[in-house]
Amino acid sequence: MVNWFRISEILAKEAQYRAGRRTGSMRRLSFGTGSLLKSNLVTVAFFSMFSTTFGFMVTSSPALGLGFAGLMELFFGIITTAPALQNMVSDKLLDPLTYLPLNEREIRKSLLYIVLYWGGIGLLFIVLPAAVAGALLTHNLYLILWGSLEAVSLLLLSVGIGYIAGSVSPKLSGRPLSRILSTLAWLAVMSFGFVFMAVNNFSFSHSPQSSLKTSKDLLEAIPPFSFGSASAGSPLSVTSSLAFLLFSMLLFKTGADRFWRALSAEMLIVKPGSDVKLQWKLWSGPLPSPVFKDLKLLIRNSRMLASTIYVFFIPLFAASPFFFGSVHKLYSLILILMPWMGTAVGSAVGNLYLTEGSDSRFLYLLPITKGSIVRSKALALAVLAIPISLMYFLLMMDVPLIGAKVALAFLLSSIGFLFLDSYLIMMRLPREMASWSRQTLGQGWTLIMLLVDMVVAGVMTAVSLIPLFIRWSLGISLPLRSGDLLLVELLVFSAVVVFLTNNREPI
Amino acid sequence: MLEYRNVVKRYGGVVAVDGISVKFDAGRINALLGPNGSGKSTMMKMALGVVRPDSGEVLVDGMNPISDALKVRRVVGYAPEEIILYESLTLTELFSFLREVYGIPREEAEQRIRFLAKLFKMEENMNKLIGELSHGNKRKILVASALFHNPKVLILDEPFSGLDPEVGRVLKEMMRKYANEGNTVIFSTHVLEIAEAVADEVTIVYKGKLVAKGSTDELRNKVRAADLESIFMKVTGLESDLKELLDTLWGA
Incomplete structure (x- = not known):
């Protein structure tokens, strides 16, 4: 019986090989024997160093410190998972497996493992060290609890979005509305840096004191900023954060289901369209x-x-x-x-x-x-x-x-x-x-x-x-x-x- | 007319074409046969100038495909074995692009597309993305693209692969009509029955060398074999290999 770890290994090796062929680099494959943590070691180390700087921000404002770290996790999560998963669909990596007598549950587990292998565990370390550093500096241990919940929520959310983007994009080309939505989604991902500027302006640049207070209050109710404030016991922040965790779990489940359907060979077979247009016209516009x-x-x-x-x-x-x-x-x-x-x-x-x-x-x-x-x-x-x-x-x-x-x-x-x-x-x-x-x-x-x-x-x-x-x-x-x-x-x-x-x- | 004069092509240390000299006459259907890796596709690509011979010369209608590449590509229609198409274009968009590249007047192009779409049963697919179509339909598009500009030399690499029997029959008749109009038609296939039924002349290459050329009747008399399959096995020397394989299969 082939286990899901073995399937992950095969898929990950194939995906890495194809990615290597695309970029021209043929890195040695190290996957297969190590644990998840081993596969994520470099990203964990890098993100931990990076995250600690947010820890200092947590001491002055837990909402902003953990919030910015959370936005970074979301950003990196989407940009790493969405293209990788999209390549899996477009390259039809799962097709050869679907013809074999393999258990669906095992293949689905394997897909999750691959996402974690591509840096999923590392993503958690964008928020966790910041929360730990903040907790030690402010003696508020609740920061670790809420930081952990935030890190997990954002991992689920980013992978969920990655699953949806990965499953939708390759099949869109025939439908203009879906194409526009997909393009806007990609633009949103690419313009993520502007979110930091906007939040920064929103929280700091309002000159009248009253409006500054209002802005900050509002920000503390919005995830992922709410997690930092939840550590101080704010009921609104606690409710908002838990609702966000639930939403992330649901999105992850929806995304994973959708991705599975896109990846299954049956879904890739194009069904004949009901409205066949027999009229056609050669291009006659001003452009050659x-x-x-x-x-x-x-x-x-x-x-x-x-x-x-x-x-x-x-x-x-x-x-x-x-x-x-x-x-x-x-x-x-x-x-x-x-x-x-x-x-x-x-x-x-x-x-x-x-x-x-x-x-x-x-x-x-x-x-x-x-x-x-x-x-x-x-x-x-x-x-x-x-x-x-x-x-x-x-x-x-x-x-x-x-x-x-x-x-x-x-x-x-x-x-x-x-x-x-x-x-x-x-x-x-x-x-x-x-x-x-x-x-x-x-x-x-x-x-x-x-x-x-x-x-x-x-x-x-x-x-x-x-x-x-x-x-x-x-x-x-x-x-x-x-x-x-x-x-x-x-x-x-x-x-x-x-x-x-x-x-x-x-x- | 297409002619190869002592052509050699190597890929690294592998000799794909080893000093082949052969002429494919106009007005005839020529089948180019050989096992996998025998140099058929390389020979075909050389006619278009997309593969350069290391030595020797290829002539298409008297022109060199390397020095006269643009002129040669205007008179050659080539459908590769591999499906190479713009999958995110519709068929109409693809033909709009080809019309401009070949400089075909609009009305003539539209007439031609209607003709090809009807023959290859592509009318319902004209506004669909090519990527959404089946392998067989993509093969039809490749063949239709090769025929679109009415080439003098038609080169089809494994054209019958994936075609349904009806369209396959149309293609055979199309090749006949094309040859009768004085054009050169060359196709490759691994299905020897098709070659025997369609081709006026058969050329067999093996390990980059020309091993036989002539009509099926001529080769039958020369090699003393009953059918094209037996001729093929004899001239390539694969007869004993085949016997061994069959003995393994049936446990002799």
């Missing part, structure tokens, strides 16, 4: 079909779409302080930032190559040039850059000329870096179709792309600062200001890159 194809592939991959949207909006957030008050008069400074914003946007083109993945071997069968591949990928994202550049214009519309210059600079910078990065990645594609492997789009190209982008952006920024430097050192004002010079640079850069990347060789 290859660009349309790349956009479609991206749109149907929620995780990659969320990652792309996120990357597009980061520069906008970074520049946001300049849009308000009188700071926008420093438009030269905003313009000087544009090459760096372009590097962020340009790097997103990698998502299109990753989305296409091994299907890009299909391109080798067609009469397609390398330049056309570079172009279709870059233009697909340039299309998305247009509304963002309009947002820049609208945000700086009180001085329309400045708004137009900033919007144009963003667009030119985006186009330039999209073409440049697309070209750098395309050059990594092998000469022969048979040589294509998961390692083709490994992490090497990201580093090369980053270095090249930084050098190009750095040179452009340095050149644009020349008028400023001359005025500062020699007192001579040149007719062209730094911002305007940068705009010219971006125009030349994008035109040159678009021209030079038009490689006419066949893939």
Whole structure:
């Protein structure tokens, strides 16, 4: 009789092997003989050190100390479990087992064990050391009890969310509404860092004393912040925390059931649709079909779409302080930032190559040039850059000329870096179709792309600062200001890159 | 017409194609046969320029697939054995993409798609994601994609794998029609009955070498064997291996 530990071992080894093939790293497999704790040793050590710092925060505010630690646990829990579980579903790792006479209960137990093996136990140590340190420093031993309950609740919650995300995402591509929800879910996970900023602002930045008190009271009733306050015996916090524990357990159960159904071979068989549309029409929009194809592939991959949207909006957030008050008069400074914003946007083109993945071997069968591949990928994202550049214009519309210059600079910078990065990645594609492997789009190209982008952006920024430097050192004002010079640079850069990347060789 | 002139291809230390010289004439259906790993797929991919020969030359309609890759890919239709398709596109989206790549006028493309969709019974699947379809349906899409631009040279690697009998029959007739129109048709299969029934000419490769070429009748007379299976076993030298395996099975 095969036990669930053995099934876990097989699944974990297979999952690790496939993950290794994807990233190009083939780490030695250590799974199989050790305990759960042994498998989590590194994460336990790392998170314990990290968590102790929250312990000091607990002494001044148990709610904030344990609350922030809890948010970290939730964040790490979701980002580690959701993609790993999604890969299990998309790779149909369980399929070979479903044809064997194995007990369902054992397979389900094995799946739980795998999640713990991938760092599940380690996650508990983001909160536990903080609670213990806080308890020792404040002589309040209830902190350990409530900290433990919080750690377990958040582990169940994050794994539950991971199960749901993992089971839903791979099958979504046909349904637009589900796809939108999935993309929003991934965006929420990626934007988790902003939750810390929001909580921080909420709890500290209210100036009138009365409102500060109200905010803190409210926060202490909201999990995971409520667990810290529950240690002081606040009835509202105790009720809220216990309700949260119950909710986490239910979500975990729902997620595990759902994941199991998605993973079972029977669920993966696509049932014939009831409404068959016999009408079809070839694409006739303004975009060329290859660009349309790349956009479609991206749109149907929620995780990659969320990652792309996120990357597009980061520069906008970074520049946001300049849009308000009188700071926008420093438009030269905003313009000087544009090459760096372009590097962020340009790097997103990698998502299109990753989305296409091994299907890009299909391109080798067609009469397609390398330049056309570079172009279709870059233009697909340039299309998305247009509304963002309009947002820049609208945000700086009180001085329309400045708004137009900033919007144009963003667009030119985006186009330039999209073409440049697309070209750098395309050059990594092998000469022969048979040589294509998961390692083709490994992490090497990201580093090369980053270095090249930084050098190009750095040179452009340095050149644009020349008028400023001359005025500062020699007192001579040149007719062209730094911002305007940068705009010219971006125009030349994008035109040159678009021209030079038009490689006419066949893939 | 497709011609291989003393072609050699190695993968590391393994010789996949070992000095093969062979010509596939237009207007005929050619079956390329051989056990697994004998070099069939490598030969087929060379015709498209996606695998480069280490030495020797491949000519497609007089063009070199390496130096004239774009031109060659316009005249070759190739369906690989492995399912390589964009699974998150619908069939309509895939053909929209192919139409632009091959530069086929819209009306002509639509007419062609209607024709292929009817023949391969894909009309109900036009708006479905390819990833949602069965293996057999994906195989049909690969074959339809290879035929979409009306190629002069049609190369199909294991095209009958996963096809239902009705569509399989249509494909056989389609290959015949295509060859009769003066095009070159090459296909590989492990089902020797299909090769015997469909092919005008059979080419057998073994361990990267050409071991037999001719019509089934010609080979039958030459090798003195009753059917294609016996011919295959004799020319590849697998006859004694087979006997040993069968003896093991039946306990002789």
